Amino acid sequence: MLTDTHCHLADPVLNPNLPAIFADAAQAGVCRFIVPATQRSDFDAVLALARHPHVHIALGIHPWFAEAAADADLACLGTLLQQHPRALVGEIGLDFYGKQQTAAQRARQNELLCAQLELAEQHRRPVILHNLKATAAIVAAIRQTGFTQGGIAHAFSGSLEEARLLIGCGLKIGIGSLLLNPTAQKARRAAAELPLAHIMLETDSPFMLKNQTNTPANVRKIAETVATLRGIALTEIAAQTEQNVAQLLAFQTA
Ligand SMILES: [Zn+2]
Numbered sequence: 670m671l672t673d674t675h676c677h678l679a680d681p682v683l684n685p686n687l688p689a690i691f692a693d694a695a696q697a698g699v700c701r702f703i704v705p706a707t708q709r710s711d712f713d714a715v716l717a718l719a720r721h722p723h724v725h726i727a728l729g730i731h732p733w734f735a736e737a738a739a740d741a742d743l744a745c746l747g748t749l750l751q752q753h754p755r756a757l758v759g760e761i762g763l764d765f766y767g768k769q770q771t772a773a774q775r776a777r778q779n780e781l782l783c784a785q786l787e788l789a790e791q792h793r794r795p796v797i798l799h800n801l802k803a804t805a806a807i808v809a810a811i812r813q814t815g816f817t818q819g820g821i822a823h824a825f826s827g828s829l830e831e832a833r834l835l836i837g838c839g840l841k842i843g844i845g846s847l848l849l850n851p852t853a854q855k856a857r858r859a860a861a862e863l864p865l866a867h868i869m870l871e872t873d874s875p876f877m878l879k880n881q882t883n884t885p886a887n888v889r890k891i892a893e894t895v896a897t898l899r900g901i902a903l904t905e906i907a908a909q910t911e912q913n914v915a916q917l918l919a920f921q922t923a
Contacts, residue, residue, distance in 0.1 A: 671697075672701035672888070673694070673702050675823045682882060691721075697886040697887075702723060703727065704724055705729065706760065707733070707734060708742075712749060732762050736774065758788060758795070759821075763782055790816050797821050807822075808835070808838055825843055825856065845873050848895065872884065
């Protein structure tokens, strides 16, 4: 069995086709799903998915929506975390890709990240982190807020050194659809060399594939690629990553 630890099943591209998506995933041996939110307007759709057995949800505000996010949205997140003790916090993080960003925009992303790390710490939840070109700032935010609950650095695309910094903050490394691109050298190196105890598998569906809708069934291909890169059996990848997911989801709330 495998888990897609990052799939946007509440996205309008996937949401109307869930029965077929779950059936295809089951066929590929992908039987558990972690579904993050991206902004307050999709919290309801994500919460509705929590009714599916084998779906685990995360609630949070993605850095792309940092400027639009209001204090009331953070208050709403705090209330929902209280009401839903099994919800993780995500998708939160920093996206410093794109040179046209201003210092003020990055500061706003950082402020929103820190506020959500504090909420996650207060409610004792792991986080799902989006990180593009921002590893040092993410590590600084975790240290500054004293966040200790762990989680996943999703869609990892950095160097082994960056992966080790994130692991040092208690995070697992999300290995995903980048691996399906043979030229994504850094992602392939991370998948080949990081200790298996620190790896999570994910698709980031429906995103990440050119001219194609990504779906959780593709976790199977990602797991097979990791197995090939490491020269070990798919069953070994599945056993260890499932153990990692079980450990992540075993958090105890206050
Ligand atoms: Zn995502």
